[in-house]
Amino acid sequence: MSDMPGESKLDARLGSLLSARQKKGRFRSLKEYDTSASSRLTDFSSNDYLGLTTDASLRAAYIARLEATETVLGSTGSRLLSGGTCAHRALETRLAEHFAAPAGLLFNSGWDANVSFFSTVPQPGDAVIYDELIHASVHDGMRGSRVLASRRVPFAHNDPAALTAVLQTLDVAPGATVFLAMESLYSMDGDFAPLPALLDVFDAFVPREQQCVVVDEAHTTGVYGSRGRGIVHALDEGNRVTVRLMTFGKGAGASGAVLLCSPILRSFLINFARPFIFSTAMPLSTVVALEAVWDLLASRHGDAKRADLTRVIANLHTHLAPLLARTPSSLLRLPDPTPVPFPGATGLDPSPPAPIVGLLTPTPHALSAYLLERGFIVRPVVPPTVPPGRERVRICLRAGVSDARVAELVGAIGEWAELQQNEKARL
Ligand SMILES: Cc1ncc(COP(=O)(O)O)c(C=O)c1O
Known part of the structure; x- marks a missing residue:
C-alpha cells in the first residue's frame, strides 16, 4: 500500500470548483518575479508609489x-x-x-x-x-x-x-x-x-x-x-x-x-x-x-519623493497621449474623464495626478504577457474584480522610474497595439 494518501473527497470537490473557475478565465495563481536592481524587469504593478521599499537612506x-x-x-x-x-x-x-x-x-x-x-x-x-x-x-x-x-x-x-x-x-x-x-x-x-x-x-x-x-x-x-x-x-x-x-x-x-x-x-x-x-x-x-x-x-526627502512621483505620472501621460490618439479606442483607452474632484481646493491640486492608470483593453492578458516579455510587469485586471467590459491592464507608477523606462513601456504598448491592428487587417 502506498503511504501517499489518495485524493480526498474534499480535494476532488475543490478541484472541480477550481476547474470551473479556470474555464471562466478567472483562475488566480501566485506569480513571483525578480525585480531586483540586477533584473531586466521593471515593476509597473507595485503600490510602492514613493519607491520607499528600495530607498537607500530609509534602509540605512x-x-x-x-x-x-x-x-x-x-x-x-x-x-x-x-x-x-x-x-x-x-x-x-x-x-x-x-x-x-x-x-x-x-x-x-x-x-x-x-x-x-x-x-x-x-x-x-x-x-x-x-x-x-x-x-x-x-x-x-x-x-x-x-x-x-x-x-x-x-x-x-x-x-x-x-x-x-x-x-x-x-x-x-x-x-x-x-x-x-x-x-x-x-x-x-x-x-x-x-x-x-x-x-x-x-x-x-x-x-x-x-x-x-x-x-x-x-x-x-x-x-x-x-x-x-x-x-x-x-x-x-x-x-x-x-x-x-x-x-x-x-x-x-x-x-x-x-x-x-x-x-x-x-x-x-x-x-x-x-x-x-x-x-x-x-x-x-x-x-x-x-x-x-x-x-x-515628514522630511524634505519625502517632499522630493512626492514631487518625483508627479514627474513620473506626467511623463507617462505625455507618452501615452499620442499613442491613444492614433489607436482605436476599442483596443486601448483610458477610463472616461471624471469631473474635477476638488473644485476650488486650496491645499491641494483640484484634480491631482494619480499614480494608477487603468488602460482599458478587451485582451488584457495578452497585453500583459507581451509587456512581460519586454521587461515590464503590468498586471491584467479582469472580472469579477472589474465589471465585464471594463477589463484593463493597470499601470502603477512609482517615484524613481526614469523617463526613458516610461517611454520604453509606452513604446512596447504601442508595438502591441500595432500588431493587433495588423493581425485584424490580415483576417
Ligand atoms: C482601498 C483599500 N483599503 C484597504 C486595503 C487593505 O489594506 P492592507 O493591504 O493593508 O490589508 C486595500 C488593499 O488593497 C485597499 O486598496
Whole structure:
C-alpha cells in the first residue's frame, strides 16, 4: 500500500470548483518575479508609489534604528496581553499627531482595520451607505455586523446625485447613526472621490450628530497632502470626517494600518474588534520601520519623493497621449474623464495626478504577457474584480522610474497595439 494518501473527497470537490473557475478565465495563481536592481524587469504593478521599499537612506535609517533597539522581532502577543508595548503606543501617538487626529489605533493590515470597524461599530438600527466600489474588506466587515442587509446601501460610484437619491429614501431613527463609507482614491480607475461634494450631500440629509463618515486613504497615505497626510487633511475636512484609515502597505512601503478616530471609538475597538483582540500585535520590526518611514515622509526627502512621483505620472501621460490618439479606442483607452474632484481646493491640486492608470483593453492578458516579455510587469485586471467590459491592464507608477523606462513601456504598448491592428487587417 502506498503511504501517499489518495485524493480526498474534499480535494476532488475543490478541484472541480477550481476547474470551473479556470474555464471562466478567472483562475488566480501566485506569480513571483525578480525585480531586483540586477533584473531586466521593471515593476509597473507595485503600490510602492514613493519607491520607499528600495530607498537607500530609509534602509540605512531603519538599520540604525534596529541597532539601537533592544527588541526588534515579534511582539509576542495580542496588544491586550504581552504584545502591548510602549513602542506601539508611541507610534500611535506620533501618527495621530502627524495626521491631526484625536486618536489612532494600529492594526496589522488595512484589511483587519476595515473588518474590525465595520463588523463592530455600526449597531442595529444604524445604516451604512457606501460607494459601490468600496474595498472588499468593508464588505466583509459589514457582512459580519449586526446592521440589517437592507440598511447597508450602496450608491453609484463617486456620484453625489446617487448619494442624494439613497438618502432621500432613508429613514433614520433619532438615536441612530448613518455611516458613510468611501475611499479617497480608487485603485482601479485611479479616480478620486469628490469628497467635499459628497460631504455636502450628507450634511443636507443627516444631522452632524448622527453622522459617521469613514474615508479609506489606503492609496493616498504618505503620497498626497503636506507631509503625505492624505486627502482629508489636505482638504481640511477633518471636522466632517469621523474616521480615516491610513494604511502602510502602499505609499509607506511597509505593512499595517492606523485607524484615526475619537478616543471613544478607539476604546470601543479595543474592547470589541476581534481581529484586534485575538491576533498577535504588529511586530516590533515593523513598528521600528514605521518610525523610520515617518521620519522620511515628514522630511524634505519625502517632499522630493512626492514631487518625483508627479514627474513620473506626467511623463507617462505625455507618452501615452499620442499613442491613444492614433489607436482605436476599442483596443486601448483610458477610463472616461471624471469631473474635477476638488473644485476650488486650496491645499491641494483640484484634480491631482494619480499614480494608477487603468488602460482599458478587451485582451488584457495578452497585453500583459507581451509587456512581460519586454521587461515590464503590468498586471491584467479582469472580472469579477472589474465589471465585464471594463477589463484593463493597470499601470502603477512609482517615484524613481526614469523617463526613458516610461517611454520604453509606452513604446512596447504601442508595438502591441500595432500588431493587433495588423493581425485584424490580415483576417
Ligand atoms: C482601498 C483599500 N483599503 C484597504 C486595503 C487593505 O489594506 P492592507 O493591504 O493593508 O490589508 C486595500 C488593499 O488593497 C485597499 O486598496
